[in-house]
Amino acid sequence: MPQLESLKDAIAKALPELDVVIAWGRGLDALGATPLFITKPEDLDDMILGPSCVHNLATYLPGLRDRKVGIVVKGCDSRSVIELLQEGLVDRDNLTVFGFACSGVVNVPRLRGAADRHPVQSMEHGSGQVRLQTDTGPVALPEAEALAAKCLTCTEPEALICDHFAGPHGTAERAAVSGNPQGTLERLEAMDFESRFRFWEQEMSRCLRCYACRSACPLCVCQDHCAAQSRNPHWVTQEDTPREKLMFQAIHALHLAGRCTECGECERACPMDIPVLALKQALNREIHRLFDYRAGTDPQATPPLFHFKETEENIKERDW
Structure with missing residues (x-):
């Protein structure tokens, strides 16, 4: 794979100046990629690249902010x-970004089910199929069924920021999907209030409060001081009720308003397959309507809720 070899060459050259490079490695089988922490040249032999590389490796960066770190990223x-970087949670001088053009990542649980839980020896992605x-x-599935939902509407298949880019730009192949795929948010917006409340009540009844989404x-970098587990102030109880579980999810979503990049890690990590990303998407839609802002697209921009203006152009509260 030319992309993989290009990335390996770039990482090998940069590695002497770095403490670690975060990439993906092979897991138990071809469907189970796992984060790989490269500290020596021999580790590059374990590196992989492909549709099984589902993890957003940026999750590890805040915990390594005082180290010289390299990271491999999709769009x-x-x-x-x-x-x-915008929030000052990572130091750009300590960060080396290796980017590439992504053609989509798979919905691993769905493919595990299609394979009847048997180990997967190999996986190929192309010509509209996985x-x-x-x-x-x-086993073969159409891309529209096999890929993660976020990939079907992706607008940034290439890394928007990087120091080393693998291969030529504009090479990512988009999944061929007929029509406009309807996500959870669109289905919820078509419901009346009572139906929407019942939907979330049913979904939250399955929540384990495992905090995998967090x-x-x-x-979500304040996990050691999370409001969901704080006793002073005591915002959320540990009661096993849909109301308290939804309260946690609402707090989580509001803390990410104007910050969430819709990477889908919260929903991917949920062991109960609860569509928690829809809550963040709803807030993102309002942030875009009010402030014309999309998180994580402009390194020079300031998130709208990080600064104050007396009058916002699209709110005009002084005219009320």
């Missing part, structure tokens, strides 16, 4: 890096 991951080879035979989020 959506690069938006998280930009947002971390093809798996298992010990019981081949742990996977690259922008």
Whole structure:
């Protein structure tokens, strides 16, 4: 794979000046990529690149801000890096970004189900299909079913910020999807208030309060002082009720208003497959309407809720 070899060459040259490079490595099988922390040239042999590289590796950056770190990013991951830089949570002088053109990542649980939980020896992505080879035979799914939902509407397949880019720009192949795929947010907006409340009540009844969504989020950096577990002030109880679970998710979403890059890690990490990303998407839509701002797209911009204006152009509160 030319992209992979190009990335390996760039990382090998930069590695002597870095403490660690965060990339992806092979997991238990071809479908199970895992984060790989490269500290020596031999580690590059374990590096992989492909549709199984689902993790947003930017999640690790705040914990390594005082180290010289390299990171490999897809387009959506690069938006998280930009947002971390905007908020001063990462030092640009300590960061080396290796980017590439992404053709989409897969929905791993869905493909595991399609493979009937058998180990996957190999996976190929192209010509409108994702093809798996298992010990019981081949399995193929259309891209529209196999890829992560975020990939079907992706607008940034290439890294928006990087020091080394693998291969020529403009080479990412978009998934061929008929029509406009309807996400959870669109379905919720078509419901009346009561139906929407019942939807969230049912979804939150399945929540385990494991906080995997919080742990996977690259922008949720106050986990040691999270309001969900604070006793002073005591905002949320530990009661196992849909109301308290939804309260936590609402707080989480509001803390990410104008910051969430919709990388989908919260939803991917949820063991109960709860569509929590829709809450962040709803707030992002309002932020865009009011402030004409999309998180993680401009390294020089300031997130709208990080500064104060007496009058906002699209709010005009003085005219009320």
